[in-house]
Amino acid sequence: GAGVSQTPSNKVTEKGKYVELRCDPISGHTALYWYRQSLGQGPEFLIYFQGTGAADDSGLPNDRFFAVRPEGSVSTLKIQRTERGDSAVYLCASSLRGGGNEQFFGPGTRLTVL
Amino acid sequence: AQSVTQPDIHITVSEGASLELRCNYSYGATPYLFWYVQSPGQGLQLLLKYFSGDTLVQGIKGFEAEFKRSQSSFNLRKPSVHWSDAAEYFCAVVTIGSSNTGKLIFGQGTTLQVKP
Numbered sequence: 001g002a003g004v005s006q007t008p009s010n011k012v013t014e015k016g017k018y019v020e021l022r023c024d025p026i027s028g029h030t031a032l033y034w035y036r037q038s039l040g041q042g043p044e045f046l047i048y049f050q051g052t053g054a055a056d057d058s059g060l061p062n063d064r065f066f067a068v069r070p071e072g073s074v075s076t077l078k079i080q081r082t083e084r085g086d087s088a089v090y091l092c093a094s095s096l097r098g099g100g101n102e103q104f105f106g107p108g109t110r111l112t113v114l
Numbered sequence: 115a116q117s118v119t120q121p122d123i124h125i126t127v128s129e130g131a132s133l134e135l136r137c138n139y140s141y142g143a144t145p146y147l148f149w150y151v152q153s154p155g156q157g158l159q160l161l162l163k164y165f166s167g168d169t170l171v172q173g174i175k176g177f178e179a180e181f182k183r184s185q186s187s188f189n190l191r192k193p194s195v196h197w198s199d200a201a202e203y204f205c206a207v208v209t210i211g212s213s214n215t216g217k218l219i220f221g222q223g224t225t226l227q228v229k230p
Binding site: 004033045048056059098100101102106107 | 118146150155156157158159160163165204206208215216217218219220221222223
C-alpha cells in the first residue's frame with residue numbers, strides 16, 4: 001500500500017516569505033506527527049495530531065509555525081515570515097494510533113530559506 | 115528531561131566485519147526504544163523496537179539490539195555488515211505523556227561507512 005507522502009520534496013524560498021508543506025499519511029492512521037531535522041542532527045518533534053485536533057504542539061518553535069489537519073487526513077505545516085534558520089528537512093510521520101505505535105515516515109520536504 | 119545520546123558520530127567498518135552502534139538514554143520510566151535507519155534521499159525506516167519482555171530484540175536486515183536497564187543502553191548490533199548498510203542510524207525513545215502523544219526523541223545519529 002501507499003506510504004506517507006510529502007510535497008513538495010524541495011522548497012526554496014526567500015527570507016520573509018510564507019510556505020506551506022503538505023503531508024499525506026497512510027490511510028486509516030489517526031495519528032500524525034511533524035518533525036524537523038537540521039543538518040547533522042536527529043529529527044526534533046514539532047506537533048502531534050490525533051484525528052483533526054492538535055493534541056500536542058509543544059515542539060513548535062514559535063508562533064510563526066502553525067499546522068492544520070482539517071479532515072483528519074492530510075496535514076499542512078505553515079511557516080510565516082520564514083527565516084534562514086528555518087532551513088531544514090521537515091518530516092511527517094503517521095501511526096495507527098498515538099502512544100508507542102510504530103510511526104511511518106515520509107521522505108521529507110527539504111526547505112531552504114535564502 | 116528525556117534524552118538520547120549516540121556517542122559515535124561516525125563509524126567505519128569493513129564489509130563482513132561485525133558492527134555495534136551505541137545508544138544511551140535518559141528516561142524516568144520503562145522506555146520504549148527504537149532504532150531507525152535513514153539512507154540518502156529516503157525516509158526513516160524502523161529497524162527494531164523494544165517495549166518490554168525479552169531484552170534482546172531482533173529486527174529487519176539482520177540487526178539486533180539489547181536493552182540493558184542497568185546501563186541505560188540500547189546498542190544496535192549486526193554480526194556481518196554489508197555495503198548496503200552504509201547509512202545514518204538513529205536511536206530514539208518514545209515519551210507517551212498525558213496526551214498519549216508518543217513523540218519520538220532522537221539521538222543525533224551515527225553515520226556508518228562500509229569499506230569494501
